[in-house]
Amino acid sequence: MSAAPSVLIKGGTVVDPSQGLHARRDVLISQGRIDAIADAISPQRSARVIDASGLIVAPGFVELHCHLREPGGSASETIESGSAAAAAGGYTTVFPMPNTNPVCDSPVVVKFLLGRAAEVRRARVVPIAAVTREQKGEQLADLGTLKAAGAGAFSDDGRPIMNAMIMRRALTYARMLGTPIFDHCEDLNLTADGVMHEGSVSLRLGLRGIPRSSEASMVARDCGLSHETGGHLHVCHVSNRDSIAAIRFWKDRGAPVTAEVSPHHLTLTDDAIAQGDGYDTSAKMKPPLCCEDDRRLLVEALEDGTIDCIATDHAPHAPATKDTLFNDAPFGIIGFESAFSVLYTAFVAPGRWRLDFLIEKMTSAPAKLMGAEWGTLKPGAAADLTLLEVGVERPFDLSSIRSRSRNSPWLGKAMLARPVGTLLEGNETFAHPALFPAGLSAARSLAPAAVS
């Protein structure tokens, strides 16, 4: 991307866990990179100034798990709408899963995604390529060639590799490339035709259940393979207590395993499906929401480092496809626009987490497990930033959404924080219309909120 003119972000509270910083600072951006962070920086004549007073200035969020649906699923999302949704959620780097049509299993598709992202310029898109051809779990894709084309990770995502030998080969091969395998852990035989967590709620609703073992047995299998081969396994969207135990077991033995957890698994349980009129398809996802005990243990696992970072699994589905019988609705919810708001409201506002902890798990933590230089405001780093308003109650509603889809369980809920501006390599990618009606470097329209 082309270098932007210098930008000065004035008056904000900089929270950058990568350098242990939480203080009132000005941030100077030159040539698309962080130039300086200091108490007070005078604007140069050429600099555009962003008034961040009363706002949090954080590194742009890093999303290791999302679905942008392009090519082949433009009714639900495109690179353009998905990148806009990411920017509106404070994200600057996103890893889209390869389950598109065609599947991202060839350099052509990787390059197409990178090309579209470069045209759109709303987010840094790092394609995840398929582990096996057409995600069929039978024959390895050309992993080295895919990496050379720009793929940042490999995954067959929701079509898990059921053949353990193929997974073992993939981990062995990916180790040579130094690229992780992102593992959607699910034993399809145990899932069968299940549509939600198997427990008292599924029993009450008469819906087919998915047992914890569907995920946990695959976590155990693949962590063991990772330990044996030395290949980096990243466990996607950990959802239950048994999977946590397996990850902890293998991490303790030195397996090169990392893991992510989603905002929905940290904040919701299977009871969400039974709320209201019941059979709420916006609470239908894989892995399914489990029970309160699982939710609580996921929070603790993120806190103690068993789980490394937060990822939303942003999974857009066109509105019509979710407005149907629970059994027929597709799995998944959107996550970009709501992630920070939901987690701040659930954990930071009540005092369970420090803001720094939340931001770390959305920035430097995912960047670190990828060995990448994103998610930091250290001088010289790419100027990926987000501006956050905290401590003011706002509804999360349709106006908050930039995605083509609106399958969110949080629509209509009150939130205590929201992203209000985003920059990618110094270029504005999102300016909240209420706060920055004429762009980030123009005058603000509202009095800033107090920052505690």
Place this chain on the structure above:
Amino acid sequence: MREEVPAQVTTQISGLIPQPRSGPATLEHRHLLGVEHLSSEEIETILDLAAEYKRALVSRPDERLTTLRGRTVVNLFFENSTRTRTSFELAARRLGGDVINFDVATSSVAKGETLVDTAETIEALGADFIVMRHGASGSCNFLMRHVSASLINAGDGSHEHPTQALLDALTIREALGRIEGASISIIGDALHSRVARSAIWALTKLGARVTLAGPSTLVPIEFATLNVRVVHDFREAVQNADVIYLLRVQTERQAASFLPSLAEYRALFGMDGERLAQTKPDALIMHPGPVNRGVEVTREVMDSPRSRILGQVTNGVAVRMAVLTLLDQARLRREAASAARRAQK
């Protein structure tokens, strides 16, 4: 389809249709989706009115009421069930309503879109009530968001079948005098049974002690969260039971490895003459039908005087009359309230 009701046989039974009394003798719901969301008072209200209707059905079988005059009840059955559909039809006609049967039974489960399209067509016909049976759990909850008619769930997947449970509750109440304190054992494939779920809600809410029994694959221990006792031994299940309620076991459970074989099911949980002897001498034997004769119950047991497996037709009609009447009254109250609000403005 329409049946003209001769004026001379339309009789209002005095005192039968309660004016909105104080207390809980009404049903304040637009739809009947399940028993889960009914209070024990509401269940009693339905059973009380059903009992009155039943007396009238027996003493004046040809009577036509005018309660639902001008109302249209549409039976929308995506799965075949002559028994339940006929029962709703008789109930609606007896109340003076018009009945339209919309048989759309198909081999595959109708998708959400089809469901909405069909329901919209039906609403265009002026349906006041839609009685629906559908193979997907939650299909009524889903359709509720798309129609303005009152929905009555006649069975949705493995979720609920409220009128069946209510008619069974009426049968039990008649036989035992009261449900509170009774020991009731439900034996069979509870996991896939909508009747079991509705019966559990109805009977526990009315104060019965409910035991669920069957193979551990079909009677998961999580059922205990519904305030029932779960056992996996036939003798333990039937000891001290006042009512033994047998559920249908379907052959397809064998293919999915829920059961080794129907023969093994019969050996462990089937009700035969020998097992009948292990029960309390006056225990009732019930079955929501249709029966897999020789699997969950033998002919011998079905024919025993303690069996209530057949012959609950009248209770079915009476309960459905009560549900239709009470939902219609709730609707009239809602309409009156909104008219009053409009008048105030």
